[in-house]
Amino acid sequence: MSPNEPANPLGDLLRESRRFPPPESFAARAHVRDRTVWPEGEEARLAWWAARARELRWTKPFGRILDWDPPFAQWFADGELNASVQCLDRHLGTPRAHKAALVFEGEPGDRRTLTYAQLHREVCRAANVLRALGVGRGDRVAIYMPLVPEAVVAMLACARIGAVHTVVFGGFSAKSLADRIVDAEARVVVTADGGWRRGHDVPLKEAADEACALASSHGVEVARMLVVRRTGRACPMQEGRDAWWHDAVAAASPDCEAASLPAEHPLFILYTSGTTGKPKGILHTTGGYMTGVAATARMVFDLKDEDVYWCTADIGWVTGHSYVVYGPLANGATVFVYEGAPDFPAKDRFWSLIAEHRVTIFYTAPTAIRAFMRWGDDLPARHDLSSLRLLGSVGEPINPEAWMWYRRVIGGDRCPVVDTWWQTETGAILISPVPGVTVTKPGSATQALPGIVAAVLDDAGRPVERGSGILAILRPWPSMLRTIWKDPERYRQVYWSRFGPSVYFPGDGAKRDEDGDFWLLGRIDDVLNPAGHRIGTAEVESALVSHPRVAEAAVVGRPHEIKGDAIAAFVLLRGGPPPADAGERARLADALRDHVGDEIGKIARPDDVHFCADLPKTRSGKIMRRLLRDIASGRALGDTTTLADPAVVDALRRQYAAAED
Numbered sequence: 241m242s243p244n245e246p247a248n249p250l251g252d253l254l255r256e257s258r259r260f261p262p263p264e265s266f267a268a269r270a271h272v273r274d275r276t277v278w279p280e281g282e283e284a285r286l287a288w289w290a291a292r293a294r295e296l297r298w299t300k301p302f303g304r305i306l307d308w309d310p311p312f313a314q315w316f317a318d319g320e321l322n323a324s325v326q327c328l329d330r331h332l333g334t335p336r337a338h339k340a341a342l343v344f345e346g347e348p349g350d351r352r353t354l355t356y357a358q359l360h361r362e363v364c365r366a367a368n369v370l371r372a373l374g375v376g377r378g379d380r381v382a383i384y385m386p387l388v389p390e391a392v393v394a395m396l397a398c399a400r401i402g403a404v405h406t407v408v409f410g411g412f413s414a415k416s417l418a419d420r421i422v423d424a425e426a427r428v429v430v431t432a433d434g435g436w437r438r439g440h441d442v443p444l445k446e447a448a449d450e451a452c453a454l455a456s457s458h459g460v461e462v463a464r465m466l467v468v469r470r471t472g473r474a475c476p477m478q479e480g481r482d483a484w485w486h487d488a489v490a491a492a493s494p495d496c497e498a499a500s501l502p503a504e505h506p507l508f509i510l511y512t513s514g515t516t517g518k519p520k521g522i523l524h525t526t527g528g529y530m531t532g533v534a535a536t537a538r539m540v541f542d543l544k545d546e547d548v549y550w551c552t553a554d555i556g557w558v559t560g561h562s563y564v565v566y567g568p569l570a571n572g573a574t575v576f577v578y579e580g581a582p583d584f585p586a587k588d589r590f591w592s593l594i595a596e597h598r599v600t601i602f603y604t605a606p607t608a609i610r611a612f613m614r615w616g617d618d619l620p621a622r623h624d625l626s627s628l629r630l631l632g633s634v635g636e637p638i639n640p641e642a643w644m645w646y647r648r649v650i651g652g653d654r655c656p657v658v659d660t661w662w663q664t665e666t667g668a669i670l671i672s673p674v675p676g677v678t679v680t681k682p683g684s685a686t687q688a689l690p691g692i693v694a695a696v697l698d699d700a701g702r703p704v705e706r707g708s709g710i711l712a713i714l715r716p717w718p719s720m721l722r723t724i725w726k727d728p729e730r731y732r733q734v735y736w737s738r739f740g741p742s743v744y745f746p747g748d749g750a751k752r753d754e755d756g757d758f759w760l761l762g763r764i765d766d767v768l769n770p771a772g773h774r775i776g777t778a779e780v781e782s783a784l785v786s787h788p789r790v791a792e793a794a795v796v797g798r799p800h801e802i803k804g805d806a807i808a809a810f811v812l813l814r815g816g817p818p819p820a821d822a823g824e825r826a827r828l829a830d831a832l833r834d835h836v837g838d839e840i841g842k843i844a845r846p847d848d849v850h851f852c853a854d855l856p857k858t859r860s861g862k863i864m865r866r867l868l869r870d871i872a873s874g875r876a877l878g879d880t881t882t883l884a885d886p887a888v889v890d891a892l893r894r895q896y897a898a899a900e901d
């Protein structure tokens with residue numbers, strides 16, 4: 241098989257020969273210093289994970305480690321614990337109680353710090369509020385918020401009482417929020433009046449109101465809405481349903497006993513895109529997830545009490561769940577949180593934040609790194625970045641030049657760079673350097689972490705020792721997804737059928753080099769990664785065809801210098817051909833882009849809209865995606881307006897047919 245074109249121009253990975261051993265000073269102080277940590281063999285592996293799990297606080301210790309009925313796993317199933325206790329109560333009564341847990345800066349520059357003791361009180365209050373609203377164990381709560389401390393409080397408050405949170409990124413549309421509320425059957429929504437983004441006040445409450453109305457028309461009635469006051473924008477409150485967060489929380493008791501929950505009690509559902517138009521509700525449970533995120537946050541980020549750790553992800557993504565909230569707080573770290581955009585009010589905002597808050601560990605995405613590179617070296621050079629000691633990358637393949645720039649310009653050639661591979665489904669990082677041990681290579685995620693068994697397989701499922709193929713995870717791991725919410729059959733079919741029911745198929749292409757190191761090559765399915773966000777081509781297609789002017793649509797990715805993937809849409813119109821006038825054509829294309837923005841969210845707006853007379857299909861009726869990718873990237877046809885000519889489409893179709901049918 242040959243994986244799709246990599247999401248970004250990766251350069252010639254085969255010729256990449258630069259090597260960076262861990263700096264001695266870093267290795268000498270690191271939590272993990274030598275390779276003896278990696279357990280060998282299945283028995284040792286399970287014992288190693290059990291030891292990681294025992295580092296948590298259990299209200300009822302577990303005896304069983306793994307129950308594996310492929311593809312359904314249970315970890316530590318007879319134990320009981322609470323996720324919020326790992327992140328809060330465990331640190332109280334230690335010197336950590338009065339250290340900063342969250343250091344927050346809003347986009348307008350407002351600042352707040354919450355110590356572990358204060359965060360604990362806030363979470364208890366919010367948990368009591370949720371209980372008083374009738375939220376019980378297993379009930380789903382949708383969280384649609386800007387990146388402010390209350391968002392973290394809301395997540396942990398759900399965890400405290402055994403409610404299941406489903407966080408929906410604030411950039412998603414009302415319609416997307418409604419779909420998730422309906423699928424999860426969430427009766428309570430936590431939102432904010434608005435959030436700050438590039439100086440604009442993003443109207444979240446309005447979108448939440450619209451989503452509730454839509455959900456109601458699909459039979460799911462949101463009974464209660466809590467609204468955090470963030471931007472102060474006027475928003476109508478619905479009598480009997482809505483309450484202000486600050487009123488409710490201030491009136492609530494700061495004591496709330498944490499529910500003792502079975503290890504397999506659901507912690508959260510997080511929706512992510514797949515190859516159909518319907519996002520999948522990825523279900524994570526308590527004991528295994530907490531074990532995975534706590535252990536990996538410690539190993540990969542080497543978290544110490546004196547660190548100021550900043551992961552730039554929003555809590556609407558899994559990175560925000562695992563490495564803004566649960567992983568670092570379980571380690572008692574100081575977590576820096578910033579609400580806004582990297583280029584507001586100026587393109588050096590991140591560097592000034594690092595300098596002012598003395599950030600020591602910085603974790604961001606390649607798309608951001610490529611934008612920073614483009615903005616120039618002089619911006620970071622204006623700020624004192626000497627507090628940094630470790631850099632991380634996540635979300636998509638990082639091209640060696642971006643990796644080198646990150647290391648040199650941001651890391652001052654002294655900070656190890658950890659390129660961390662994982663997914664919403666994996667819950668925690670699976671493949672990554674361990675910074676005090678691993679020799680890093682620009683562009684390589686290097687090795688599977690301790691306790692993880694990863695491989696590259698060929699089409700027939702045979703291991704590829706050296707060369708490229710399909711990434712696979714050969715053994716279950718504690719933080720793995722348990723199922724797709726309400727759809728175990730889809731879970732089995734999507735992740736556990738490619739190589740049989742006991743091999744996990746992530747959907748990524750990968751290569752192994754002569755040292756056995758992994759190089760991730762991008763998705764091999766119809767999932768795109770524009771600017772580190774995950775979007776299914778089918779989702780964008782179904783949004784497009786819901787527009788009255790669109791008869792049919794096909795969406796593919798094309799390489800984009802900064803975003804990794806750009807979204808290219810090929811559209812067959814109904815009700816007449818595309819307007820002959822170029823200005824009118826451009827307006828129609830914009831209307832279609834806006835429509836996709838309204839249906840899904842801005843992140844899914846197509847970069848290119850090509851109108852065509854016909855969509856090239858194989859004789860069996862499959863859209864010829866390789867042809868479209870070649871056209872989108874300019875490889876097959878310079879001028880896409882000629883796609884309005886059926887003869888051109890037909891000629892191209894014939895040219896590609898042999899390869900694709």
Ligand code: WT7
Pocket residue numbers: 512558559633634635636637638659660661662663664665685746747748760761762763769773774
């Ligand atoms: C997909 C998962 C994991 C948190 C953010 C994304 C791609 C992720 C890397 C990396 C190459 C990567 C994969 C994966 N991906 N990290 N270090 N190198 N590719 O989570 O939205 O679930 O997306 O992101 O293609 O399958 P997600």
